[in-house]
Amino acid sequence: MVMPQSDDYPALCDALLDTIGRIAARHWCPATGGNFSARIDDQLRLITRSGRDKTRLSRADLMLCDARGKALNPADKPSDETALHARLYQLDSRIGAVLHTHSSTATVLSRLSHGSSLSIHGFEMQKAIHGQTSHLDALDVPIFDNTQDIDALAERVAERWPADATVVPALLVRGHGLYAWGRDLNEAYRHVEGLEFLFECVWQERLATRDLS
Amino acid sequence: MVMPQSDDYPALCDALLDTIGRIAARHWCPATGGNFSARIDDQLRLITRSGRDKTRLSRADLMLCDARGKALNPADKPSDETALHARLYQLDSRIGAVLHTHSSTATVLSRLSHGSSLSIHGFEMQKAIHGQTSHLDALDVPIFDNTQDIDALAERVAERWPADATVVPALLVRGHGLYAWGRDLNEAYRHVEGLEFLFECVWQERLATRDLS
Amino acid sequence: MVMPQSDDYPALCDALLDTIGRIAARHWCPATGGNFSARIDDQLRLITRSGRDKTRLSRADLMLCDARGKALNPADKPSDETALHARLYQLDSRIGAVLHTHSSTATVLSRLSHGSSLSIHGFEMQKAIHGQTSHLDALDVPIFDNTQDIDALAERVAERWPADATVVPALLVRGHGLYAWGRDLNEAYRHVEGLEFLFECVWQERLATRDLS
Amino acid sequence: MVMPQSDDYPALCDALLDTIGRIAARHWCPATGGNFSARIDDQLRLITRSGRDKTRLSRADLMLCDARGKALNPADKPSDETALHARLYQLDSRIGAVLHTHSSTATVLSRLSHGSSLSIHGFEMQKAIHGQTSHLDALDVPIFDNTQDIDALAERVAERWPADATVVPALLVRGHGLYAWGRDLNEAYRHVEGLEFLFECVWQERLATRDLS
Numbered sequence: 070m071v072m073p074q075s076d077d078y079p080a081l082c083d084a085l086l087d088t089i090g091r092i093a094a095r096h097w098c099p100a101t102g103g104n105f106s107a108r109i110d111d112q113l114r115l116i117t118r119s120g121r122d123k124t125r126l127s128r129a130d131l132m133l134c135d136a137r138g139k140a141l142n143p144a145d146k147p148s149d150e151t152a153l154h155a156r157l158y159q160l161d162s163r164i165g166a167v168l169h170t171h172s173s174t175a176t177v178l179s180r181l182s183h184g185s186s187l188s189i190h191g192f193e194m195q196k197a198i199h200g201q202t203s204h205l206d207a208l209d210v211p212i213f214d215n216t217q218d219i220d221a222l223a224e225r226v227a228e229r230w231p232a233d234a235t236v237v238p239a240l241l242v243r244g245h246g247l248y249a250w251g252r253d254l255n256e257a258y259r260h261v262e263g264l265e266f267l268f269e270c271v272w273q274e275r276l277a278t279r280d281l282s
Numbered sequence: 283m284v285m286p287q288s289d290d291y292p293a294l295c296d297a298l299l300d301t302i303g304r305i306a307a308r309h310w311c312p313a314t315g316g317n318f319s320a321r322i323d324d325q326l327r328l329i330t331r332s333g334r335d336k337t338r339l340s341r342a343d344l345m346l347c348d349a350r351g352k353a354l355n356p357a358d359k360p361s362d363e364t365a366l367h368a369r370l371y372q373l374d375s376r377i378g379a380v381l382h383t384h385s386s387t388a389t390v391l392s393r394l395s396h397g398s399s400l401s402i403h404g405f406e407m408q409k410a411i412h413g414q415t416s417h418l419d420a421l422d423v424p425i426f427d428n429t430q431d432i433d434a435l436a437e438r439v440a441e442r443w444p445a446d447a448t449v450v451p452a453l454l455v456r457g458h459g460l461y462a463w464g465r466d467l468n469e470a471y472r473h474v475e476g477l478e479f480l481f482e483c484v485w486q487e488r489l490a491t492r493d494l495s
Numbered sequence: 496m497v498m499p500q501s502d503d504y505p506a507l508c509d510a511l512l513d514t515i516g517r518i519a520a521r522h523w524c525p526a527t528g529g530n531f532s533a534r535i536d537d538q539l540r541l542i543t544r545s546g547r548d549k550t551r552l553s554r555a556d557l558m559l560c561d562a563r564g565k566a567l568n569p570a571d572k573p574s575d576e577t578a579l580h581a582r583l584y585q586l587d588s589r590i591g592a593v594l595h596t597h598s599s600t601a602t603v604l605s606r607l608s609h610g611s612s613l614s615i616h617g618f619e620m621q622k623a624i625h626g627q628t629s630h631l632d633a634l635d636v637p638i639f640d641n642t643q644d645i646d647a648l649a650e651r652v653a654e655r656w657p658a659d660a661t662v663v664p665a666l667l668v669r670g671h672g673l674y675a676w677g678r679d680l681n682e683a684y685r686h687v688e689g690l691e692f693l694f695e696c697v698w699q700e701r702l703a704t705r706d707l708s
Numbered sequence: 709m710v711m712p713q714s715d716d717y718p719a720l721c722d723a724l725l726d727t728i729g730r731i732a733a734r735h736w737c738p739a740t741g742g743n744f745s746a747r748i749d750d751q752l753r754l755i756t757r758s759g760r761d762k763t764r765l766s767r768a769d770l771m772l773c774d775a776r777g778k779a780l781n782p783a784d785k786p787s788d789e790t791a792l793h794a795r796l797y798q799l800d801s802r803i804g805a806v807l808h809t810h811s812s813t814a815t816v817l818s819r820l821s822h823g824s825s826l827s828i829h830g831f832e833m834q835k836a837i838h839g840q841t842s843h844l845d846a847l848d849v850p851i852f853d854n855t856q857d858i859d860a861l862a863e864r865v866a867e868r869w870p871a872d873a874t875v876v877p878a879l880l881v882r883g884h885g886l887y888a889w890g891r892d893l894n895e896a897y898r899h900v901e902g903l904e905f906l907f908e909c910v911w912q913e914r915l916a917t918r919d920l921s
Contacts (some may be wrong), residue, residue, distance in 0.1 A: 100410035100476035140727035263739035312687035313623035526836035526902035671832035
């Protein structure tokens with residue numbers, strides 16, 4: 070098995086495990102759900118193995134993929150959704166970490182929102198998302214229909230990627246969950262936490278006002 | 283008292299206690315509620331004693347029953363619902379663990395759903411349930427009316443058991459709670475966690491859309 | 496200061512602190528709210544001091560009162576609601592512990608329920624409450640209007656106390672919170688946990704069905 | 709860098725960190741949100757640095773400002789909202805701590821409430837707020853429209869400050885969050901916890917009754 074040469078490899082493993090642990094403690098990756106990765110260098114990605122309980126991971130539950138999402142060690146089985154992680158790293162070389170989570174509120178909002186994005190505005194918490202500078206900004210989180218064909222999903226994400234790279238660092242898969250990313254694990258985690266807060270606000274407001282648009 | 287010969291007996295006790303501890307931490311077996319078991323071998327079942335606080339169990343709070351749910355040691359008092367556990371192990375020899383939990387959402391959904399099952403579809407999380415391969419599958423969780431006559435309840439479960447064994451590994455008792463099982467404790471726990479997530483989604487959607495069917 | 500002679504006194508202090516700790520961990524006594532007591536013997540009650548943060552108690556935050564709720568040490572300030580605790584111990588000599596908690600759901604349900612009790616039926620969890628043997632039983636939790644005059648509240652509780660002592664071991668004070676008691680701390684705690692579960696179920700059902708009666 | 713002479717400085721740092729830790733554990737300052745301060749003396753304020761994860765603070769994440777909110781060490785970057793903290797300490801010399809939190813319920817209630825305050829009455833928990841002595845008191849929490857111009861917000865707060873100083877020790881910024889203060893950290897924390905409980909009650913009642921006024 071090819072191992073990364075970087076001295077930072079053990080530290081990156083531990084940082085990824087720490088981030089997953091925080092997400093698992095919020096119950097945002099139940100029932101072995103969710104998958105999580107970090108960019109090691111131009112060629113290598115560190116990613117969770119398929120089907121592991123995310124509350125109880127160790128370094129042995131992480132594995133290496135190449136830039137196309139192929140396991141470096143053919144015996145390893147990465148998450149089914151590795152292809153989407155790989156595509157995101159390819160679409161923007163500044164992305165350092167990709168986190169895929171499942172909360173009931175994100176899942177339900179993505180199903181109640183029939184359009185191609187969830188529009189959020191008027192909340193101070195938007196400023197937790199890279200690129201947002203005011204509650205008056207518009208934060209439109211793209212929504213993609215769910216599919217079991219991850220390559221096709223990755224293709225649709227690429228097709229919709231803005232040429233000017235002013236992309237919101239997150240997307241929802243309808244009835245499935247949230248993908249959020251960042252330049253590093255801390256930023257990606259901040260995006261997850263900020264977006265989950267915003268989803269909860271949107272959910273509470275829709276429930277109160279019965280505005281299900 | 284007859285003791286199982288298996289060297290794995292202490293390990294199975296600890297694994298069962300660990301699983302119960304995770305469920306208790308989610309507040310899914312409050313007020314001494316819930317009961318939990320594992321198959322030791324063809325003849326023996328390990329099950330929680332009646333009326334114990336599930337957040338504070340030790341090995342002494344577990345006991346042995348035979349395949350019909352009768353305490354091996356006549357002085358032991360198993361859970362009132364042992365007969366249903368026993369029947370489930372009898373209905374499918376592949377079942378290795380049975381977990382019975384109480385969440386308010388499962389309880390309320392089973393009461394709001396007037397039919398004989400709760401139908402779930404369109405959610406990626408369905409794939410956490412054995413036998414489901416896509417969000418497009420139908421996941422129909424059977425609902426049984428509650429009764430204090432557990433033998434009668436076990437009989438009704440047996441009558442409804444599908445001949446082809448393609449059973450959803452869970453059932454709801456109306457106004458009472460969830461039974462979920464699996465080939466081992468980890469799978470049974472994954473089913474509890476996945477179903478509770480799905481129940482929460484269904485609850486949130488019904489609340490938003492006022493669809494109480 | 497008079498000290499109880501019983502060897503069990505330190506153990507009872509620790510048991511009361513443990514019970515309060517469990518309740519505080521559920522956020523059922525926020526903002527220094529709630530008060531908690533145990534019967535030591537015919538003459539003495541152990542009770543929380545006024546205004547302490549219930550997540551951070553030690554033995555020094557407990558004090559002794561006589562059977563009428565008067566501090567044994569005149570320098571000690573018991574909870575403002577000690578008179579109601581004292582009256583409950585007087586009304587039934589079998590009561591060993593009284594727990595007064597605050598959850599938003601209990602508070603809101605007591606305000607939405609305009610009658611003199613909250614009626615609960617059809618839930619298996621009712622069996623967690625002493626005296627209930629089936630989900631078909633009726634569990635009517637008395638509701639009393641709130642007042643800052645605790646002696647008057649205690650008097651109203653006494654007036655409504657059933658002659659046959661078949662009392663539900665709990666009451667709600669409207670817009671204020673829950674009192675639950677039991678023969679010992681464990682039973683009283685089971686009543687709190689079981690009732691909070693039932694309140695959550697009732698709340699979710701009322702929200703879904705818009706039945707605010 | 710100027711350091712306070714007080715022997716209590718390390719203790720105050722630790723007390724502020726402890727209070728923030730409690731708030732972070734409730735998820736009331738997600739995604740690096742929130743800012744927190746304490747008065748050291750007439751001249752000095754201790755405040756959180758900008759953009760730090762509030763679940764993982766150490767003394768190094770705190771810094772000193774003068775009474776106008778200016779960093780004592782020009783290299784330090786205090787929270788963007790330091791100007792409002794500074795103004796509150798100036799408006800009432802008895803204020804010892806200011807806590808700014810984000811909960812979804814406070815955020816949503818402040819948006820659903822179109823007037824200039826959120827009116828709360830009829831709840832025993834009001835007594836957790838300094839100055840309230842009965843559930844019959846009126847607790848009107850002022851609401852200010854959000855802005856990215858913190859100096860302007862601080863000015864509006866000052867304009868509305870009552871001459872007789874009988875101010876409710878809290879305010880909401882619409883779509884943004886809660887500011888609560890007290891004579892010391894413990895009182896300020898009690899105000900946060902009591903107000904969040906009350907907001908949850910108000911939210912649940914509005915949802916049940918569809919009263920969105």
